[in-house]
Amino acid sequence: MAVDNDTDRRALSDAAAVASRTLTGQPLVHLGLVTAILLMASPLLLAFVMSTQTIPEVYDITNLGIGSDGLSNYVEVLTTYELLGYMVNSLVMSIVVTVGKLAVSLFAALALVYYDFRFKNAVFFLILFTLMFPVPVRIVPLYELMVAWGWSNTLLALTGPYLASATAVFLLRQHFSSIPDSMVEAARLDDVGPLTFLVRVLVPMSRGMITGLGVITFIYAWNQYLWPLIVISDQNKQVVQVGMKYLQSVGNAGQTDWGLIMAGAVLTLLPPLVALIAFRRPLLETFGLQT
């Protein structure tokens, strides 16, 4: 088996070497790549196809063409089933989480890099330690806390638990540490205060990192399902991922209206997609720094 693996790997690397030399002359390589892309894109493509189909068309699995419903599923899901309202709720939540998380993380990283205080490393490791307690793990005590504070069913409860992020603090701390000390020393010699330094020097110098983090956070917040499901009880305050769930009960004669759900899914996908496309460069920078 190990031997097989080895030869496979060698064959692969050989193929890669040949491919890079004579890419145009390798139709097999192209075929492989196209297949891989189609495979990865298939859920998205199927969702789009189904979103245009009527219920009978969806249940006929050999029917993979554009359906006869056209865009009516989209119109219906936005109007009759108020997906637009859920999307607005999601947008508000995502923006609050993104801005709040970035602000909290920026201050935390500023403190961790530019201030001397006792047990600084211990504090930093404690923050990293929280990586092992994501929101789903804390969900029961968090819910009790929200109820005790009277926050349940509010935006505070929806966004609060996401504001502190060990990942963001870690990435920003590493980024700040890579900025030469002489920058802050030059500022200290001019009596520039820490907040001015943060806003005028650190933030502009970390623009790529902050934007990248912002995009990741936005998508992460947009995709939250479990916590909103638990902490929000009013349907009109609910976010879009849970709103999608409500669509599942819609349908005729026990048949789920997948066309409707897929239309909702495609619409739900758009804001993160726009964010990804708009900010792809800074996002790459963020990941570049991680490796």
Place this chain on the structure above:
Amino acid sequence: MTGIKLTNLKKEFGDVTAVNGVDLAVHEGEFLVLVGPSGCGKSTTLRLLAGLESATSGTVTINDSDVTDAEPGERDVAMVFQNYALYPHMTARRNMTFGLKTATDFSSTQVDERVAEAAETLDITDLLDRKPAALSGGEKQRVAIGRALVRDPEVFLMDEPLSNLDAKLRVQMRAELAQLHAKLQTTTLYVTHDQVEAMTLGDRVAVMDDGAIKQVAPPQELYDRPSTRFVAEFIGSPGMNTVGATLDRLGDRLVVSWADVGVELPADDVPEETVGERVVFGVRPEDIHRDPDGPLSLSVTVTEPLGDSLLVRGTTGGRELEVSLPPRAGVRAGDEISLAVDGDRLHLFDAETGAAVYHSMSSSAAQNPDATEPPTVTGQ
């Protein structure tokens, strides 16, 4: 009035003593260079002065006011960093003016005037709207100096500002810095590890080693009359040859000898108590010349043609010696050559402490007429 005064300044980082009791006075308007090998504490001394480090003990005085515990921003100093420390997202102009409002009480028009003036002085007027990424190393350095200039500080602190430049540009900027100081007459403390920079720029040069200042003197005096063996070996390119030897009196002649080699000293003011003792004999490579009847016989191991001279390395009496000969001297590795030393340019150091005990150059010839104050020597 004294520009800068450091008194018994100490800085410890945990178990490491970086600066160990430095006393140094920089006169108002003086350009003083702090030079020493890596890790000698020179940069730490500068940072203590700037307030970027806090002193373990001792005091820092700038223009007669004690700033030992003052924040960096309260000290009215401007610093030029080795890596320029320019903010990459700001234009050269913004770099020069950022922080100026908090650091000084100039009005906006004054700021504009000062930037224009500094840019004029440094010949960077055309570059003011560029960002650092669009500037060359030398241009960045000018902007960094400009940033210090517009602050009109009491003291300029420069931390190896030229070491990131290429050799040619370094020589050019060195000359410009000297001109700039001649024009502005601002008290300047300049840190470098490059002894050529130290010699060419400094009104006086302080040589530092192991956290302590070994000698403070005008450049020529430092070269002619080094106060310790360390200074002798550090200053000069290459540094002074030093050889462990014995000093003996043969009749009315004084002779320094090691192995089978003997060099005669001019028998003037050699301290009597050193006669018959172990000493360290010092002579600069450029004070040795070829002489068929000379007392030194050198087996050449390496030759380095420098164009204007030929540097020859070899052994004599089992000791390494470097000699600077005229170019085209036709010496090759493996040759045996006879050499003589310049009798006026010999030095003796104490074998134990390394302190200078004798310079054969008459003291009147070595005194720099501009040196009004005796050199401050500490750390011994």
